[in-house]
Amino acid sequence: MSLDAVVSAIAPVSMSQRENAPEAFAKELGESFKRYGFAVLADHGLDQNVLDTALERTKTFFAMSDVEKAKYKHTPEGQRGYFPFGQEIAKDAKHVDLKEFWHIARDLPEGHPYSDIMPPNISIDEIPDWHQQTYAMFEALDQLGLKVLSSIAIYLGLEENWFDDAMRDGNSILRMLHYPAQETPPPEGSVRAAEHGDINVITLLLGAEEGGLEVKDRDGLWLPITPPAGCLVVNVGDMLERLTNHILPSTLHRVVNPKPERSKFARYSTPFFAHFRPDFEIKTLETCISDENPNRYEQSISANDFLLQRLKEIGLI
């Protein structure tokens, strides 16, 4: 198969269809998720200025010295702030990933019942408007995520607003990722991000235009995903896979090292991991159980217990 054929394997779905033809949009989106666990969204309507400003601040932060950045290292229970280079290791992987990142999470009002599970964000002294600018991006993606989920609900035969309560005050994370340039070849076997499934409900990913993202197809072959400029990649996470009894699969993906001609370029990407509220019980949807697909999970599990289990596996707590 030619590279072009592979790139277009996941055809973009236009969000502009969503208002006029919600059922048709939901079907096209849902079929892409069912087939690949991934969809490519065109015309997402996000404010480019908000995205550009947040990315510009992110580049400023990662350009700071390791000593300066270390002041903002996340606390083990926190999942907010800075995660230095060489910390995350994918489940069952032998080498750490070649990346550093920052987590922005939801701001909660003081005294909120989830405050003990969802601590406050961390600000950066050297970049005074860091929180304001990156939180604008968090909020934009949070809202877009709900729209995508409402179309998924339609596809699954649920009420359009089914996910609203499950996602209210959810423990979502915007991850600003920096994969440094590779002027000298990295250690044998290390990659920018080793193969993994995402833990959360859905992920909205910007920044994959710089190549490297690959998705493991049913036959075990890796499909490169290089979305057209201005498109957003969306994928199903393990929580939605479990909720839907694997009707919507959480597909393994990875970020491979750059080709020699791109090795002097850093890669920045910004996945938004949409999460349920911590006390939401993930219980298989009745609409996803059938004779051909019996319930795979007799027990329900709270979103927070599921998350803690998985964070331990990848070395983040």
Ligand SMILES: O=C(O)CCC(=O)C(=O)O
């Ligand atoms: O950087 C990318 O393109 C993907 C990142 C990713 O899969 C993740 O952080 O979970």
Ligand SMILES: [Fe+2]
């Ligand atoms: Fe991922």
